[in-house]
Amino acid sequence: MIMGSSGSGKSTLLYALSGMDKPTLGEVYFDGRNITRYTEDQLAVFRRTHCGFVFQQTHLLDHMSLMDNVLASGLLVNRNRRALTAKAEQLLTQVGLPASSWGKFPSQLSGGEAQRAGMVRACINNPLVLFADEPTGALNSASGDSVLDVMTRMNRDGQSIVMVTHDLKTALRGSRILYLRDGTIYGDLTLGAFQDGQDEGRRERLNEFLAEMGW
Numbered sequence: 770m771i772m773g774s775s776g777s778g779k780s781t782l783l784y785a786l787s788g789m790d791k792p793t794l795g796e797v798y799f800d801g802r803n804i805t806r807y808t809e810d811q812l813a814v815f816r817r818t819h820c821g822f823v824f825q826q827t828h829l830l831d832h833m834s835l836m837d838n839v840l841a842s843g844l845l846v847n848r849n850r851r852a853l854t855a856k857a858e859q860l861l862t863q864v865g866l867p868a869s870s871w872g873k874f875p876s877q878l879s880g881g882e883a884q885r886a887g888m889v890r891a892c893i894n895n896p897l898v899l900f901a902d903e904p905t906g907a908l909n910s911a912s913g914d915s916v917l918d919v920m921t922r923m924n925r926d927g928q929s930i931v932m933v934t935h936d937l938k939t940a941l942r943g944s945r946i947l948y949l950r951d952g953t954i955y956g957d958l959t960l961g962a963f964q965d966g967q968d969e970g971r972r973e974r975l976n977e978f979l980a981e982m983g984w
Contacts, residue, residue, distance in 0.1 A: 770943030771933045772979070778952040779933040780902055786931065787820045787900045788812045800897055817845050821891030821899040825906040827883045829875040835886050836861075836871040843893040853893070860889045864919045881912030885919055892928065899923070901932040905939055917942055921963055937979075941971050948982045956982045 771779045784790040785797055788804045796805045804815060816822075829838045836857060843853045861871060864885040875883055884904060891899055901920070905913035913936075921942055924930050934940055942963045948956035958978040960971055 770940045770946045771931065771949065772935070772940060772946055772984075773949035773955075774984075777949040779949055781952070782949065783900055783902055783931065783933050787822070787898070788816050817842075818894060819897045821888075821894070821896035823884070823887050823891050823899065823901040823904045825903040827875070827887040829883060829887060829890075831875055834872050834874055835866070835878065838875070838886065839890045839893055842890045846894045857889065857893060860892060861886070863922075864889055865915070879912065880908045881915050884908060884912070884916050888916070888919060888923075892923070896928075898929045898931055901930060903933055903935070905934075905936065913939075925962075937972075937975065940975060941968060946975065946978065948979070948984075950982070 771782060773779050781790065785792050786799070788797070788799070788807065791805060796803055798804070799815075799819065802815075804812065807815060829835075830841070833841065836854075839857045839861070840850070840853060843857065844850065847853050858868070858871075862868075866882060866885055866889070870878070870882065875886075878886065888899075888904075899920075904920070905916050908916060917939060920930060920932075924942075924944075932939070932943065940946060941960075944960055944962050946956075946958040946960065947954050948958075956978065958975070960974060963971070
């Protein structure tokens with residue numbers, strides 16, 4: 770989890786790590802690759818084959834069904850439509866989106882459903898890292914919890930996730946917290962893997978850490 774006050778550089782760090790932005794100084798190594806040396810075309814290929822993105826707004830294409838939104842992203846990497854469709858169906862089912870919803874358009878989905886569809890789209894190409902920028906920021910409490918539950922299960926299954934958040938409940942799900950101040954990593958807290966029923970102890974540790982950071 771990446772935390773910090775507004776303007777501290779959270780989203781900038783996320784975008785630099787994922788190759789969406791190029792830093793003016795320094796280098797970014799991703800899985801042993803110095804991506805700061807990549808051209809824009811190389812970065813585009815790198816992002817769609819190694820990264821997944823989930824934002825506060827889902828950015829699903831309004832004129833395409835839920836399933837077609839997912840497949841459109843996958844077909845950029847995998848031309849085997851049958852295999853890709855089977856994988857999309859499996860992922861959509863895993864995140865609680867039944868077959869009855871696959872033909873719906875984004876305007877027919879709830880906020881939580883749309884965000885879960887966005888997560889499937891982000892994961893369809895087996896990203897090494899899933900980058901998330903305030904993914905629950907536009908959701909109500911119940912929908913936000915359902916999205917966090919899905920991301921927690923993904924993480925337990927081996928999906929690396931780097932997430933920007935202002936929300937304490939969301940931050941509690943993280944195994945590690947980086948706190949930024951004025952573009953610098955000011956604090957670093959290791960919480961360990963999230964387990965159900967451990968909220969109180971984790972909350973105390975996180976609150977103490979954030980108090981030290983001047984949150």
